Amino acid sequence: MGKNMVRMKTVAAVMALSILAAGCSGGGPESSEPAADTVKAEAPVDTGPPAADDVATLDGVAYASLTGDAASGKSSFAQCRTCHVIDPGMNRLGPSLANIVGREAGGVAGFNYSPATADSGIIWTEEKLNQFLEKPARVIPKTKMFYAGMPDAQARANLIAYLKNPS
Template identity: 50%
Template sequence: MIMARAMGGLLVLCAMVSACSDGSESQTEQVAPATKPAAIAASDVTTLDGTAIASFTGNAENGKAVFAQCRACHATDAGVNMSGPSLHNIIGRMSGTVPGYNYSAANAGAKFVWTKEKLFQHLEKPQRVIPGTKMMFSGIQDAQKRADVIAYLETPS
């Protein structure tokens, strides 16, 4: 008796599903494979919030405090790589070139010079500037804080 009820319920369920069908063979939707966003051109330093570093005066002391969140992965000492590369003398350095650091393919292939403007853009949303980076940091939304971190990185102490 229980088996008959189970079979009856299964037949009702099948009927309901087929009533919802458009008669096509497959009910699975075709989904396009996700594409990795294109990297921003090396010369492009536009930010999502429309700000530019030239509009800010960075404060290194404040930047040191903001950089505390970066210290989990980065050092400012030369030759000290952690889960992220050393940021010693980052301004003016070619991306993906710190000796002894194992960069992601995306970062190693980025091929731009870290200017203050590019770093300002990158700190806002790293994955936008280098799609596919292994850096998991979501960014610093406050433009003044980004300018402060850059001021600190220019002369960390």
């Protein structure tokens, strides 16, 4: 068999393989109709931040199902301490977090809040703090708190237990 014949056979084999591969990557009769939920996911409606009394999280973990451990929360508070202290009346880059649980947003006298936080209408219930701390910029898009968030639901519950009962 001549050299050319070998080349042609190789080309044919490569072509056959690519046709097979194309068959695998969709185009089959089952995949031609996208499922209804796929369509929804592709076109999300931008609804803006959650309402002040909406406490749904991205992770969907029910806050009530968690028991916070204040001692662990105290270690996690290291992430906040660059900007906040828990002592009353002491504002740093961020406002004092004394008695934060149950207090209205923007409530610390003498702290220069962003309008976004001051006018948010939020009451810092445990559930709202849980939502906020997961991803602050989602809950108050124009907050001047530059903190990416704490994705771990149990870590947030621990931190909130500490904020409720600092020691």
